[in-house]
Amino acid sequence: MRNLVIATRESRLALWQAEHVKALLEQAGHGVSLLGMTTRGDQILDRTLSKVGGKGLFVKELETALEEGRADLAVHSLKDVPMDLPEGFALACVMEREDPRDALVSPKYATLAELPQGALVGTSSLRRVVLLRALRPDLKIEPLRGNLDTRLRKLDEGQYDAIVLAAAGLKRLGLSQRIRQTFEPAQMLPSAGQGALAIEVRSARADLMELLAPLADQRTWMAVAAERAVSRAMGGSCSMPLAAHASFSGEYLQLSAAWGDPDAGGPLVRAMDAAAVADLEQAAALGTGVAAQLRASGAR
Numbered sequence: 001m002r003n004l005v006i007a008t009r010e011s012r013l014a015l016w017q018a019e020h021v022k023a024l025l026e027q028a029g030h031g032v033s034l035l036g037m038t039t040r041g042d043q044i045l046d047r048t049l050s051k052v053g054g055k056g057l058f059v060k061e062l063e064t065a066l067e068e069g070r071a072d073l074a075v076h077s078l079k080d081v082p083m084d085l086p087e088g089f090a091l092a093c094v095m096e097r098e099d100p101r102d103a104l105v106s107p108k109y110a111t112l113a114e115l116p117q118g119a120l121v122g123t124s125s126l127r128r129v130v131l132l133r134a135l136r137p138d139l140k141i142e143p144l145r146g147n148l149d150t151r152l153r154k155l156d157e158g159q160y161d162a163i164v165l166a167a168a169g170l171k172r173l174g175l176s177q178r179i180r181q182t183f184e185p186a187q188m189l190p191s192a193g194q195g196a197l198a199i200e201v202r203s204a205r206a207d208l209m210e211l212l213a214p215l216a217d218q219r220t221w222m223a224v225a226a227e228r229a230v231s232r233a234m235g236g237s238c239s240m241p242l243a244a245h246a247s248f249s250g251e252y253l254q255l256s257a258a259w260g261d262p263d264a265g266g267p268l269v270r271a272m273d274a275a276a277v278a279d280l281e282q283a284a285a286l287g288t289g290v291a292a293q294l295r296a297s298g299a300r
């Protein structure tokens with residue numbers, strides 16, 4: 001029996017996710033321990049992430065631990081993983097997806113529609129800002145940063161009338177009773193990879209690739225491969241308000257994407273397509289095609 005070390009951020013959500021993978025590996029007979037660490041993304045709490053360097057901020061320190069052999073694997077919310085991993089790193093697997101939708105949390109109001117004119121909504125992503133603006137142009141939308149507990153505390157202190165965040169994080173932490181409304185993808189399209197967990201290793205570790213393969217959920221992996229191909233083709237970074245969501249209906253993978261101009265506040269550009277998809281390459285091709293449609297409709 002080998003001992004595996006999981007590098008993880010120390011937010012409650014990141015620790016839950018690392019513990020989840022640890023439990024699965026232990027069930028498979030492996031010894032597992034966690035190596036907790038703080039990333040730049042956790043330290044910078046006063047600025048919108050898109051302004052300070054984006055997704056990589058949450059994964060860099062974990063990759064250094066893998067590189068230095070202090071850890072074997074890193075567990076990430078796939079949404080936070082850059083489209084192209086640095087040379088020498090690879091995703092060993094993408095796991096079963098939790099709820100991919102966004103959720104409204106509010107002490108006072110049960111739905112977005114119930115919010116009064118000009119109500120103050122907190123959210124941390126440009127994607128949510130442009131999608132919220134499209135649904136309710138009257139709302140006042142302010143940045144909201146910090147881990148889940150911090151965001152909920154700011155709401156409870158009365159700094160916002162409502163906040164919008166990922167349902168998956170709330171559900172994983174046993175906070176689903178705080179969700180007042182879950183937005184269907186047609187209403188508020190999720191971010192590429194939202195709700196899915198991914199395990200990153202050094203590409204050279206074929207032993208780990210094999211050991212982790214049973215944790216993969218192939219259909220989730222294909223769906224997020226299509227979503228991430230949209231982001232990649234659009235030059236995706238989190239400074240781009242881009243949404244992409246795919247789900248299977250039988251053999252068919254249905255992919256929708258939306259892009260909004262953060263400055264102009266103009267209309268959203270939307271695109272969708274579906275195809276029979278049986279592997280990651282076909283899934284990525286579907287995503288590339290949808291990105292081309294977005295561009296043809298004016299997305300940059």
Ligand SMILES: NCc1[nH]cc(CCC(=O)O)c1CC(=O)O
Binds near residue numbers: 079165194195
């Ligand atoms: N960017 C932070 C982040 N990364 C992953 C999740 C939620 C869990 C998930 O999407 O898997 C969140 C919180 C949020 O967006 O509200």
